[in-house]
Amino acid sequence: MVETRGPRLGLVLGDQLSFNLAVLQALDPQRDVLLMAEVDAEARYVPHHPQKIVLIFSAMRHFAQALRQRGWQVHYVTLDAPDNSASIAGELQRWQQALGATQVHVTECGEWRLEQALNDSGLPLVWHADKRFLCSRQAFAGWASGRANLRMEPFYQWMRKRSGLLLEPDGSPSGGAWNFDSDNRKSLPRGLRGPFPARFAHDAITLEVLALVRERFADHYGRVDRFDYPVTHAQAQSLWQHFLEFSLAAFGDYQDAMAEGEPFLFHARISAALNIGLLDLRQLCADVESAYRLGRIRLNAAEGFIRQLIGWREYVRGVYWWRMPEYADLNAFGNRRPLPGFYWTGTTGMRCMAQAIDQTLELGYAHHIQRLMVTGNFALLAGIAPQAICDWYLAVYMDAFDWVELPNTLGMVMHADGGYLGSKPYCASGRYIQRMSDYCGACQYRVEQAVEDDACPFNSLYWHFLMRHRQQLADNPRLAMVYRNLQGLPESRRQALWQRGETLLARLDAGEAL
Numbered sequence: 001m002v003e004t005r006g007p008r009l010g011l012v013l014g015d016q017l018s019f020n021l022a023v024l025q026a027l028d029p030q031r032d033v034l035l036m037a038e039v040d041a042e043a044r045y046v047p048h049h050p051q052k053i054v055l056i057f058s059a060m061r062h063f064a065q066a067l068r069q070r071g072w073q074v075h076y077v078t079l080d081a082p083d084n085s086a087s088i089a090g091e092l093q094r095w096q097q098a099l100g101a102t103q104v105h106v107t108e109c110g111e112w113r114l115e116q117a118l119n120d121s122g123l124p125l126v127w128h129a130d131k132r133f134l135c136s137r138q139a140f141a142g143w144a145s146g147r148a149n150l151r152m153e154p155f156y157q158w159m160r161k162r163s164g165l166l167l168e169p170d171g172s173p174s175g176g177a178w179n180f181d182s183d184n185r186k187s188l189p190r191g192l193r194g195p196f197p198a199r200f201a202h203d204a205i206t207l208e209v210l211a212l213v214r215e216r217f218a219d220h221y222g223r224v225d226r227f228d229y230p231v232t233h234a235q236a237q238s239l240w241q242h243f244l245e246f247s248l249a250a251f252g253d254y255q256d257a258m259a260e261g262e263p264f265l266f267h268a269r270i271s272a273a274l275n276i277g278l279l280d281l282r283q284l285c286a287d288v289e290s291a292y293r294l295g296r297i298r299l300n301a302a303e304g305f306i307r308q309l310i311g312w313r314e315y316v317r318g319v320y321w322w323r324m325p326e327y328a329d330l331n332a333f334g335n336r337r338p339l340p341g342f343y344w345t346g347t348t349g350m351r352c353m354a355q356a357i358d359q360t361l362e363l364g365y366a367h368h369i370q371r372l373m374v375t376g377n378f379a380l381l382a383g384i385a386p387q388a389i390c391d392w393y394l395a396v397y398m399d400a401f402d403w404v405e406l407p408n409t410l411g412m413v414m415h416a417d418g419g420y421l422g423s424k425p426y427c428a429s430g431r432y433i434q435r436m437s438d439y440c441g442a443c444q445y446r447v448e449q450a451v452e453d454d455a456c457p458f459n460s461l462y463w464h465f466l467m468r469h470r471q472q473l474a475d476n477p478r479l480a481m482v483y484r485n486l487q488g489l490p491e492s493r494r495q496a497l498w499q500r501g502e503t504l505l506a507r508l509d510a511g512e513a514l
């Protein structure tokens with residue numbers, strides 16, 4: 001047992017900005033001391049989008065202020081503080097010694113990397129489970145152990161039953177089914193636009209952080225000036241209310257749609273605020289359920305949204321902690337190709353890719369289908385090394401933390417875990433993008449062509465992917481029809497598709513932007 005004389009030191013990380021954080025519940029504001037630190041190690045382990053650094057530092061500074069108002073003693077270390085040791089473990093060691101703290105209280109980290117560094121630090125740590133999630137690491141382990149492959153759907157049904165969300169009094173799912181995803185694949189009617197997004201002005205704290213980030217992180221990709229994210233709990237609530245009022249009703253219907261110049265459509269844009277602790281998962285789910293019960297939205301919108309939160313989000317976190325650290329190195333297809341340079345610049349003739357990447361650089365945001373079926377799909381078809389594409393997603397999105405980014409990218413997009421998390425790769429040709437967006441009309445490539453010089457690259461790369469991984473994928477029942485279609489093509493057509501795919505991959509290898 002560690003001795004408890006003197007103050008105890010509590011750590012609050014940049015993605016732990018919640019008043020109900022476990023460490024805050026375990027410690028005593030009258031006696032104990034909190035530490036918050038802006039450090040280079042966290043800001044540079046991938047080249048985070050500058051807006052993401054602004055978000056974290058500004059939200060951290062606002063949270064420290066709010067904690068002090070609630071009576072906490074907070075030691076806050078700014079990035080430019082002269083004695084800043086540049087890492088979380090270093091700052092904890094420095095302050096533990098300075099304060100003579102006998103215990104250092106920490107809430108489970110979001111990332112394995114940091115948790116490992118803290119465990120290796122020799123500090124007298126007292127760990128607390130992160131109760132902001134509905135499914136603890138232990139509960140997930142209990143659910144997952146003994147299963148050779150995991151699937152989101154049974155996990156989600158289990159979570160619905162555990163949480164009581166969208167259940168009828170007899171325990172059956174509202175509407176008679178667990179999942180209404182088939183209602184949520186509508187393409188966008190011509191002329192329909194998303195609502196005007198909620199934007200938040202810069203106060204003095206954010207202005208100071210913007211100046212710091214401009215000066216220190218000029219080498220990171222992404223534009224800093226468009227920053228308009230919520231940085232306090234009150235602002236995050238406004239963003240959430242904006243979504244409830246203007247977008248939730250249409251969320252389900254157009255969840256998979258993409259449109260020129262419409263980065264958000266009816267998506268909530270709450271992931272960054274939620275992941276850093278400015279929003280509370282339980283409140284979000286309760287609000288969506290009551291909007292449905294009050295007849296304000298249809299079930300497909302309510303169920304679709306709740307599934308993302310208590311299904312996908314909790315599922316990927318569970319997989320992450322269940323399979324780390326070896327999960328990060330999986331590469332079932334043996335992909336080695338480096339990430340093409342245009343992922344960092346948006347300079348490509350592929351309109352869908354340019355739109356998704358440009359808005360990512362400008363806003364630190366792309367919605368799920370853009371990540372999955374455009375930039376992700378291309379990386380899968382082009383055989384990009386999983387670790388390279390994972391690092392890109394981790395760097396460029398405002399909401400990106402390893403626990404959520406890695407399973408989504410390595411597992412769902414790249415199928416690099418060999419189908420542990422998902423039953424089939426989400427590979428698709430240009431036809432899917434054409435059906436779900438209006439991008440193709442403005443593209444230099446022709447989506448209806450596959451082998452010509454101006455043919456959509458997604459088309460031949462799709463068939464090339466299926467041909468080169470035939471051994472691993474042909475027995476997958478969910479791909480049986482696709483392989484039958486491939487088999488039904490004349491040999492000359494298959495050869496032409498292969499050849500066009502080879503040409504495109506060779507151009508990528510030569511450093512050309514497609």
Ligand code: FAD
Binds near residue numbers: 314412
């Ligand atoms: P909405 O579409 O409005 O959805 C509502 C909420 O549901 C999101 O805010 C998010 O909290 C949750 N959600 C939806 N889908 C997922 C999912 N697959 N996994 C986890 N949560 C989900 N999400 C992150 O929060 N951080 C990431 O680093 C991240 N990386 C991704 C990488 C790839 C390759 C892919 C395909 C998806 C990734 N996602 C990630 C999931 C999803 O794309 C984002 O959560 C979503 O786009 C955020 O925008 P939104 O708040 O407008 O979401």
Ligand code: DLZ
Binds near residue numbers: 013014015037040056
């Ligand atoms: C993402 C991030 C950044 C950019 N900077 C800091 C920081 O300076 N201090 C801090 O406490 N947290 C930061 N974070 C969030 C951490 O990277 C995050 O807590 C870990 O990745 C674990 O999820």
Ligand code: SF4
Binds near residue numbers: 350429430439444
């Ligand atoms: Fe994307 Fe192909 Fe459509 Fe161009 S034609 S926008 S590359 S899917």
